[in-house]
Amino acid sequence: DAKTTQPPSMDCAEGRAANLPCNHSTISGNEYVYWYRQIHSQGPQYIIHGLKNNETNEMASLIITEDRKSSTLILPHATLRDTAVYYCIVRGYSNTGKLIFGQGTTLQVKP
Amino acid sequence: DTGVSQNPRHKITKRGQNVTFRCDPISEHNRLYWYRQTLGQGPEFLTYFQNEAQLEKSRLLSDRFSAERPKGSFSTLEIQRTEQGDSAMYLCASSLEEGTYEQYFGPGTRLTVT
Numbered sequence: 679d680a681k682t683t684q685p686p687s688m689d690c691a692e693g694r695a696a697n698l699p700c701n702h703s704t705i706s707g708n709e710y711v712y713w714y715r716q717i718h719s720q721g722p723q724y725i726i727h728g729l730k731n732n733e734t735n736e737m738a739s740l741i742i743t744e745d746r747k748s749s750t751l752i753l754p755h756a757t758l759r760d761t762a763v764y765y766c767i768v769r770g771y772s773n774t775g776k777l778i779f780g781q782g783t784t785l786q787v788k789p
Numbered sequence: 790d791t792g793v794s795q796n797p798r799h800k801i802t803k804r805g806q807n808v809t810f811r812c813d814p815i816s817e818h819n820r821l822y823w824y825r826q827t828l829g830q831g832p833e834f835l836t837y838f839q840n841e842a843q844l845e846k847s848r849l850l851s852d853r854f855s856a857e858r859p860k861g862s863f864s865t866l867e868i869q870r871t872e873q874g875d876s877a878m879y880l881c882a883s884s885l886e887e888g889t890y891e892q893y894f895g896p897g898t899r900l901t902v903t
Binding site: 723744774776782 | 793813819822824830831832833836837844845877882884890891892893894896897
């Protein structure tokens with residue numbers, strides 16, 4: 679599975695959009711981009727995933743560049759409850775399904 | 790609540806003792822994963838089951854660790870002769886075999902070895 683690079687930390691004002699970037703320059707054609715988050719002292723929570731098209735669900739939007747070498751997770755209206763560590767993970771569909779977590783981005787939403 | 794549950798939530802033990810953790814996955818999920826997370830790090834994969842078969846083990850899983858999933862339902866993770874380096878959060882996750890492969894995580898068991 680391709681490696682990902684994320685900034686270690688970001689701040690966002692409550693009510694504003696939070697844009698979390700992720701680089702995955704070695705991603706291959708059959709690998710998906712997944713985002714999970716982990717709120718303090720809880721297990722990770724699935725947010726969204728995509729292959730090459732932009733995706734949106736009730737939690738977030740995922741924007742993947744045309745060359746698929748980077749992506750951005752967008753939380754449209756961040757709340758204090760969105761303060762968490764956000765992990766970007768690249769994974770193929772054909773493997774065991776195990777997730778390889780990096781260090782993630784710690785998002786601090788401030789009032 | 791039909792999510793993934795783990796017991797106990799916290800365990801304090803003395804070095805050299807054996808401990809066992811339990812994970813109850815979402816009932817229709819046939820894949821079950823164990824991860825370990827130390828302070829400030831992302832979770833690390835330990836092992837996974839498809840139904841009752843243990844199909845992959847990480848090199849992180851030393852001989853002192855054993856996991857089972859009898860009858861493809863709940864799973865147990867046992868650590869024998871615990872060491873201080875085993876102190877961590879142990880996370881369990883489950884997923885469907887097919888489909889989007891998203892994993893649902895339990896709240897974890899925090900182990901402290903004194």
